[in-house]
Amino acid sequence: MKELSFPFDSKNIIRRSPALRKQLLSDGSTRIKKKVAVLGGSTTDHIIASLELFLLNFGIEPEFYQSGYNKFYEDAVFGDPKLDSFAPDIIYIHTTLRNITKLPSVPSVKAEQVTNDLNEQFELFRQVWESLMKRFDCPIIQNNFELPLFRHTGSYDCWSTTGHAAFIERLNVMFSDYARSVSGLYIHDINYLSAVCGLTNWHDSEAWYMYKYAMSTSVIPDLAYSLACMIKSIYGKNRKVIDLDLDNTLWGGVIGDDGQDGIEIGPETAVGQSFTEFQSFIRGYRDYGILLAVCSKNDEENALLGLEHPSNVLKKTDFVSIKANWEPKDRNIAESAQELSLGPDSFVFIDDNPAECAIVEGQLPMVQTVSFSSVHEAMYKLTRSGYFEVTAISDDDLHRSEMYAANALRAAQQKSFGSYEDYLVSLEMQAVICDFKPVYIQRITQLTNKSNQFNLTTRRYSENEIQAVSQSTDHICLCGRLIDKFGDNGIVSVVIGRIDEDILHIELWLMSCRVLKRDMELAMLDELVRHAKTAGIRIIKGYYYRSPKNSMVSEFYGSLGFVLDEKSENGDSVWHTEIENYKNKNKVIRITEKEHHNENK
């Protein structure tokens, strides 16, 4: 919804929130349901109201628990039966400067005392997090602290022993250090957010006196949006691709008219410098696992000429898909999406021509468009919009572009083989199929949250839940990593089965779409059966729960030779197979228990 996309009009959101909410809830889209506990150090009514809108807009339907005013500490440390029975999926601790109780009182306080107070202040929060972690297996989002607007000493406040800004900055560093050392705690950077909104806009003492709001009502949508971005990122709802126009978006000028010598990129001119900076900025997203693509109205030859300009930061090989032709851009985006096995809702499209953006919005409303008016503004929009908000980084993220490039090579080679099986054999595939090793937990969690198409039950797991099943003796957990001669695809398949005497119920079976039709699913089944037999299992039961996106696997168990037990009207089905006489099905992938390279990972 346009009203809730960045840049949004905060005043409009506060004023029209009931209408926006109604519109979202009646738009017919399917959303995942999440229970969000908000533990506040101040009143959080408007935060919850705005957060609900943004989450709905991101495809998450929240249900809220709200602590009493400033009861975050009590709720966390001593517990609350209502919070317990609410069983949150995610906890947000909304504390601010107003909750810091140990600020140095007078300039005569000694450095040692300040440090003691700082540690005590930190301990209080650590207690909150650790108590919550003990009680709930779920992600916790914690604000850091904004700087005060008012100060006695000017700049001295940020570096003197008893300066308040100095105290807060130290506390913020302690929060970050701690968050890095544990898993499941995420810092929400209101220090940045308050700066970007401006401290004069952020702070509003009267809102505190009247409503016990720790910030101005006018910036609450900014806070809620930033928070919603983290939550949707945790649940795997980030965008995945930046699809870029070329002329006047990646360089200045028009390659078809100005030629390679005429376009502006590189240090010679101010405009050239700005595009160099923009390319570097975009390249930075690639480094975090965002895929880059080109969508340009150009003769392909000219587009490539532009991409070969020696001053480019982005090279042709940085893009996983290049569409340079005169077809409508929405059609090109749809094609790129198909090639990459991604939905158009994974795309952010950037173009300097507002008309192109409008056409794409009209034809593919799920594509997020960014109208590029200047490098500075485009970078700001990408920064604040949170399309690619990072909450965790897996090894796969760091190598994603290479993996897609290897995919393109595979596709090219496939064409030259007589039979498909010959092609599969030629890939020299080997799979490591093992239980959930600690290094894989993050990637497995990520997969359970973002795989939609090849996903039999679409059950979502938090990192802590994955941790828990991996250690449970009642579960068989397998993850599969597929390697071939073009490269390592990383962890691409996950199966979780629950043991119930001699029956194994498959609660989750998913596979990344980038390894479809490689017989990896057969290799997974072979291994699953092997483990199941060891555990004394006689029957494996498979479940298919229909979702708007997983029709691809509706007959999956049937294709593996399972027998259909029941089929519901809504499309769900239950299957079983007896494994006593099971014969291995995979013929093209060599299975190894241990990895041959990257052993240390």
Added chain:
Amino acid sequence: MKTNEIIPRLNEVFRDVFGDSSISVTEKTTADDIEDWDSLAHISLVAAVEAEFGLRFKMREVSAMKNVGDMINLIAERGR
């Protein structure tokens, strides 16, 4: 600003904030007359009225507001 200029604009604000297009406020309207007029809505209302008329209510004014008429008087004095 005159009361008859204020009321239609103010009425739109009320309709938006309460999500109810049947609302019709008068100077005598109070929180008791509108079902969803809770503390959350009150804060939204104050923020939305301030934004609509480009003024800022003082704390004492907010706490002393007893009906829509009080609000209109303040807008008449300082609103745009």
